[in-house]
Amino acid sequence: MTVILLRHGVSTSNTAGTLAGRSPGVELTERGIEQAAAVAERLATLPIEHIATSPLLRCQRTVAPLADKLGIEPTPDERLIEVDYGTWTGRPIKELVSEPLWKTVQAHASGAVFPNGEGLAAVSHRAINAIRDIDKNLRDNADGRDVLWVGCAHGDIIKAILADALGLHLDAFQRIAVEPASVSVVRYGPHGPQVWKFNDTGTDLSALAASPKTAHATPGGEVPTTAATDNGNATDRDSA
Template sequence: MTVILLRHGVSTSNTARTLAGRAPGVELTERGTEQAAAVADRLAMLPIEHIASSPLLRCQRTVAPLAEKLGLEPEHDERLIEVDYGDWTGRPIAELITEPLWRVVQGHASGAVFPGGEGLAQVQQRAVAAIRDIERTLAEKAGRDVLWVACAHGDVIKSILADALGLHLDSFQRIAVEPASISVVRYSPHGPSVWKFNDTGADLSALAAAAPATPTPGGEVPTATNADNGNAGHRDSP
């Protein structure tokens, strides 16, 4: 099974440099809308059979063009929703970086619990469980491998990638996940393998073919790419 992890496009909170969290009404900017259309053009040539998404508006807007091209109805999954940042929701990033908890989030994420919100360890648990549950459901229904998309948020996707890479959650801030970037994880009976992460423009045609889920005898596996860092600095998470 192969999942394409898609982060939503640039949002109004990203450009305002605030922590959006689960605040309602956070829209895509004009740039974010352009990114959503570009992602749809990139992915529509692949045999994608399912789209799951965080129920938040910015994720819905991001997957809408792709869903229309593929003729699919996105499934909104609460387990893919943004981190509940509690009392931090909506506050300026410049203000939050002065909080003692910010340093905990950066260096000891597994112990970070947001005041009035949830802990990052909880986020990873629910997000990975969502991916695994959807994978099982699709496999049982189709009786074969399925290529699908999960659209979520920066910290949520980073926690999934940390799990797939075998990294401790405390290292998840070392993973970059830009707006509208894709990361690809293949799950096999031998465990997950990360094919791409933070990819914002590379050719994806190889995903349409039935590729091995484990390294070839020569040890070669598809490598991660980071073709465009133009959106670095737009974030909606610590």
């Protein structure tokens, strides 16, 4: 099975420089709406069979144009929801960077627990389990086909999933950049996950429509594309 991990587009919290977390009503900006439309154009030609999404509004808005083009009803999954940042939710990033916990989040994520919120280790566990469970359910009903599907979530959620797929300790997940509206692609095969792309914001994805045998050979020879515009800096931390 192959999952396209899609981060939501630029949100009002991104541009305001606040940590959105699970705050209700966080919308996409005009730029985010444009990104969602562009993502739909990029992905609509692929044989996508399922869309799972965080239930938060900014993710639902991001997948809506794609879902309309594909004629697929997105399935909300609470396990893909943003981190519960507790009392950090809604606070300006410029204030949070001076908190002692901020350094822990950057350098020792597995030990970070947000005040009155979640720990990143628990977040990683639920996000990875969500992807693997959805993947297994699709595989069990695929009659041997390689099912392509989309999981739309948030920056820290996707980084945790990618860290697991890359065999990285969670403490290294801040080294992974995941920009708004970027796609990352992971194929879960019999010998474990294989990361085909990450933080991709514009390259051709047509190889994902190839047959399983061909597709497995082709992307393996590609160098994953990354963008230099997102270094995990606080300015782009929604965290997503």
